[in-house]
Amino acid sequence: MDNLLELMINRRSVRKYSAEPVTDEQIKTITTAALLSPSGHSKYPCEFVVVKDRDTLEKMSHCRVAVAKMLNNASCAIVTIADSDKSDTIIEDSSIAMMNMHLMAASLGLGSCWIQLRSRDAEDGTNSEDYIRSVLNIPDHYLCQAILSIGGLEKTPKPHDINKLNFDKIHLEQF
Ligand SMILES: Cc1cc2nc3c(=O)[nH]c(=O)nc-3n(C[C@H](O)[C@H](O)[C@H](O)COP(=O)(O)O)c2cc1C
Numbered sequence: 001m002d003n004l005l006e007l008m009i010n011r012r013s014v015r016k017y018s019a020e021p022v023t024d025e026q027i028k029t030i031t032t033a034a035l036l037s038p039s040g041h042s043k044y045p046c047e048f049v050v051v052k053d054r055d056t057l058e059k060m061s062h063c064r065v066a067v068a069k070m071l072n073n074a075s076c077a078i079v080t081i082a083d084s085d086k087s088d089t090i091i092e093d094s095s096i097a098m099m100n101m102h103l104m105a106a107s108l109g110l111g112s113c114w115i116q117l118r119s120r121d122a123e124d125g126t127n128s129e130d131y132i133r134s135v136l137n138i139p140d141h142y143l144c145q146a147i148l149s150i151g152g153l154e155k156t157p158k159p160h161d162i163n164k165l166n167f168d169k170i171h172l173e174q175f
Helices: 002-010 024-035 054-060 090-107 128-136
Strands: 046-051 076-083 110-116 142-153
Touching: 002 090, 024 046, 024 076, 024 090, 024 142, 046 054, 046 090, 054 076, 054 128, 076 090, 090 110, 090 142, 128 142
Parallel strands: none
Antiparallel strands: 046 076, 076 142, 110 142
């Protein structure tokens, strides 16, 4: 348990990456973490698109205005999608899978960042989900919640300061 807390303190959103490629073995470990995620009613609606192709990553970097540019220097990206015909907890399931991958990337000493697609717009004015569906040939009935950009660390990110957490947000017994 101490080790998990340590990992959470050190996990940061990293948007600049080294040239060191993420290995296939590391991608396997990160996607294994995704598939280990809990799922409402055990429906497991999530699927994942792993992208390493530079041209595709460049196209994907336009899925948001300004805040997805890190895809241009990421070694790879993993898009979390979920089949809306399979479950009514696709947003929750997708979020958990994203977080499992984000934490696993940190535990492997990699940098990663969540890029939100749901309820956001692309540079060309279309919505970000439609934009990514079109770039990656994803069927319309799949939620495209978010992308995890992943790359090597250029420098160790500053850990969170546990002493600055607002424990006033923790209510005991009643609000
Ligand atoms: C739901 C969600 C959406 C986010 N979307 C983006 C995004 O589109 N682009 C980005 O650069 N960071 C995004 N982030 C990362 C947040 O900016 C980051 O988690 C926050 O600033 C706290 O920093 P930390 O992750 O280093 O603790 C997102 C995070 C979450 C949880």
